[in-house]
Amino acid sequence: MTGTAPPILEVSDAVKAFGAMRAVDGASFAVAPGSITGLIGPNGAGKTTLFGAIAGENPLTSGRVTFDGHDITRLDAYDIYRLKLARTFQIPRPFPAMTVLENVMVAALDQAGEKFWNTWLRPGRVQRQERQVRERAHEVIAFCNLTGVEDNLAGAISGGQKKLLELARVLMSEPRLILLDEPAAGVNPALLDTLVEKIVEINARGTTFLIIEHNMDMVMSLCQAIVVLAQGRVIAAGTPDAVAADKAVLDAYLGEVAA
Numbered sequence: 001m002t003g004t005a006p007p008i009l010e011v012s013d014a015v016k017a018f019g020a021m022r023a024v025d026g027a028s029f030a031v032a033p034g035s036i037t038g039l040i041g042p043n044g045a046g047k048t049t050l051f052g053a054i055a056g057e058n059p060l061t062s063g064r065v066t067f068d069g070h071d072i073t074r075l076d077a078y079d080i081y082r083l084k085l086a087r088t089f090q091i092p093r094p095f096p097a098m099t100v101l102e103n104v105m106v107a108a109l110d111q112a113g114e115k116f117w118n119t120w121l122r123p124g125r126v127q128r129q130e131r132q133v134r135e136r137a138h139e140v141i142a143f144c145n146l147t148g149v150e151d152n153l154a155g156a157i158s159g160g161q162k163k164l165l166e167l168a169r170v171l172m173s174e175p176r177l178i179l180l181d182e183p184a185a186g187v188n189p190a191l192l193d194t195l196v197e198k199i200v201e202i203n204a205r206g207t208t209f210l211i212i213e214h215n216m217d218m219v220m221s222l223c224q225a226i227v228v229l230a231q232g233r234v235i236a237a238g239t240p241d242a243v244a245a246d247k248a249v250l251d252a253y254l255g256e257v258a259a
């Protein structure tokens with residue numbers, strides 16, 4: 001971690017209300033550039049809601065989100081994705097009737113062929129760009145150990161492979177910050193090792209991660225900093241050791257067990 005560098009992501013006084021219920025209730029925290037930061041907390045704490053707000057799918061009721069010096073609080077999801085902030089979903093959302101390769105290819109940014117007139121007016125450019133996207137997709141798929149299932153329908157691969165596919169899809173935009181929502185959930189131990197290895201490798205190349213995860217072994221070994229959310233508020237933030245020893249954190253988790 002770079003210590004004194006300004007945060008790559010800053011969430012300030014974030015509130016997200018659904019009617020009278022505040023799923024996020026005044027949360028503030030920062031993510032250091034180059035870090036792998038954990039976002040943990042009991043079920044229903046507001047973690048996924050916060051991801052949706054950061055990524056522009058479900059904007060905050062009030063508060064602010066700054067990414068890489070840009071105020072992204074009110075930006076649309078695609079504009080945020082273009083700024084190179086990408087997220088994965090707690091329940092993977094591939095297009096089930098498309099192949100793994102096609103799923104990865106459609107995640108590419110700025111495809112000329114998407115503008116239908118280009119297909120007619122600039123066919124050479126569309127073909128060239130499609131070739132580049134295909135090549136990059138092959139690379140990303142190989143990196144994520146999915147080459148063996150590249151031509152399989154995404155709906156038919158295993159749960160763990162779907163998690164790797166989520167990662168492959170976000171890598172197509174070469175993001176500077178990746179939000180992972182429970183990457184380890186439902187993943188078998190062998191694939192989990194692969195996933196952790198890939199996260200470490202991507203991080204070593206300069207991408208920052210913010211990871212929601214209930215697997216504490218993974219969080220404690222992977223993250224340099226942890227933010228703990230409970231009932232929509234940040235109740236602790238710091239190094240894994242400091243957070244693990246924090247009484248408010250223990251109480252929040254024990255409260256969940258007792259409930």
Ligand SMILES: Nc1ncnc2c1ncn2[C@@H]1O[C@H](COP(=O)(O)OP(=O)(O)OP(=O)(O)O)[C@@H](O)[C@H]1O
Nearest residue numbers: 018021023041042043044045046047048049050090
């Ligand atoms: N669209 C919505 N409308 C109404 N309430 C919602 C909506 N989305 C989430 N909530 C509620 O907001 C609260 C926070 O949910 P959220 O999914 O963010 O929690 P979480 O911390 O991700 O939990 P988990 O660890 O179980 O995934 C929950 O009480 C949930 O029921």
Ligand SMILES: [Mg+2]
Nearest residue numbers: 047048049090
């Ligand atoms: Mg969640």
